[in-house]
Amino acid sequence: MQTTFQNLPDILLAHKLPWKMSALSRASTTQDPIYSIGSLLHQKNNFILTLQVAESMRAVSRQTLVHHDFPPVALAWSARSPVLAAAGCAVTLYTWCDAALCKKGTYTNRRAGTKAPPAPLTAVEFVPEYDARFATASVDTTCTVWNADARAIETQLIAHDTQVNDLSFAPSPFVFATAGADGSVRVFDLRDLARSTIVFDGNGARDAVLRVEWNKRDMHTVACLTCDGNCVHVVDVRGTASRVVNTLRGDCAYVNTIAWQGKDAVVVGDERGHVRIWNVDNRWGVKEFLMNEGVVKVECGGGAVGGVIAVGTSENVRILRDLA
Numbered sequence: 001m002q003t004t005f006q007n008l009p010d011i012l013l014a015h016k017l018p019w020k021m022s023a024l025s026r027a028s029t030t031q032d033p034i035y036s037i038g039s040l041l042h043q044k045n046n047f048i049l050t051l052q053v054a055e056s057m058r059a060v061s062r063q064t065l066v067h068h069d070f071p072p073v074a075l076a077w078s079a080r081s082p083v084l085a086a087a088g089c090a091v092t093l094y095t096w097c098d099a100a101l102c103k104k105g106t107y108t109n110r111r112a113g114t115k116a117p118p119a120p121l122t123a124v125e126f127v128p129e130y131d132a133r134f135a136t137a138s139v140d141t142t143c144t145v146w147n148a149d150a151r152a153i154e155t156q157l158i159a160h161d162t163q164v165n166d167l168s169f170a171p172s173p174f175v176f177a178t179a180g181a182d183g184s185v186r187v188f189d190l191r192d193l194a195r196s197t198i199v200f201d202g203n204g205a206r207d208a209v210l211r212v213e214w215n216k217r218d219m220h221t222v223a224c225l226t227c228d229g230n231c232v233h234v235v236d237v238r239g240t241a242s243r244v245v246n247t248l249r250g251d252c253a254y255v256n257t258i259a260w261q262g263k264d265a266v267v268v269g270d271e272r273g274h275v276r277i278w279n280v281d282n283r284w285g286v287k288e289f290l291m292n293e294g295v296v297k298v299e300c301g302g303g304a305v306g307g308v309i310a311v312g313t314s315e316n317v318r319i320l321r322d323l324a
Helices: none
Strands: 003-006 011-016 021-027 034-039 045-053 060-069 074-077 083-087 091-097 100-107 121-126 133-138 142-147 152-158 164-169 175-180 184-189 197-201 209-214 221-226 231-236 244-249 255-261 265-270 274-279 286-290 295-301 308-313 316-321
Touching: 021 083, 021 295, 021 308, 034 074, 034 316, 045 100, 060 091, 060 100, 083 121, 091 133, 133 164, 133 175, 142 164, 175 209, 184 209, 197 231, 209 255, 221 255, 231 255, 231 265, 265 295, 274 295, 274 308
Parallel strands: 003 286, 021 074, 074 121, 121 164, 164 209, 255 295
Antiparallel strands: 011 316, 021 034, 034 045, 045 060, 074 083, 083 091, 091 100, 121 133, 133 142, 142 152, 164 175, 175 184, 184 197, 209 221, 221 231, 231 244, 255 265, 265 274, 274 286, 295 308, 308 316
């Protein structure tokens, strides 16, 4: 496979953070691009920094800071309205009003039928086509769908035998995939929770699946990564035998984050600072560049300058022109 390597990508914006990063998410419903970044401080008092970026993507026009209890392990903006969900020990919803984040409410997840304290959450995502419904994954093996307006749980299910590390919705308000510490990726349909489909099965706990990302432009394709691997697996959920249709293998560095850019490209970031843009159909191989520190999170999107990729490293956020 052909690899194009470059040390200096077209960096539109570089922003130094005041602390280490835990999470990154981009809003798609505001006029100017907005990026929210969670802090990783070893204390209860943490923060969410929100950067409002100019249309040219080359300057921060405004930045705001809100306090958040403990580091947010995941941030997710709604695709329909300017609402941000931050997951940690609970889910806190914020609305973007008057160019700032305003707290809307807190939702505490507890496994049904138990009196144990709420378990830590690992992921949060809004249900497609809704701005008041969101889903969470938890270390207590459950996934929970909330109705924010009613402040009530709509559905809670035991998704895996061990903790659930991630979840991602298809371009559908009913179908989602989960990543489990048992080494599997499972697909659920909210209309029929009596069954699920295992679409990827690794080597058990030794290959715990850390991340799963559904292609929002393809109902049938997900990407996932395991805890001890340097590769990303692309899976066709319709398969009846071997569902893995392609595998991107990097060097010996562990992959931390994945994101889809359009329908055919996967963006991958690893602990050694490599960012790779991989065409899943192998039409143009792999394009990669090197940051100066490990990559925590990548976010893809568009703007007035075309496609852009936000790369969150330990203490920096860089917005790059899409090389795909």
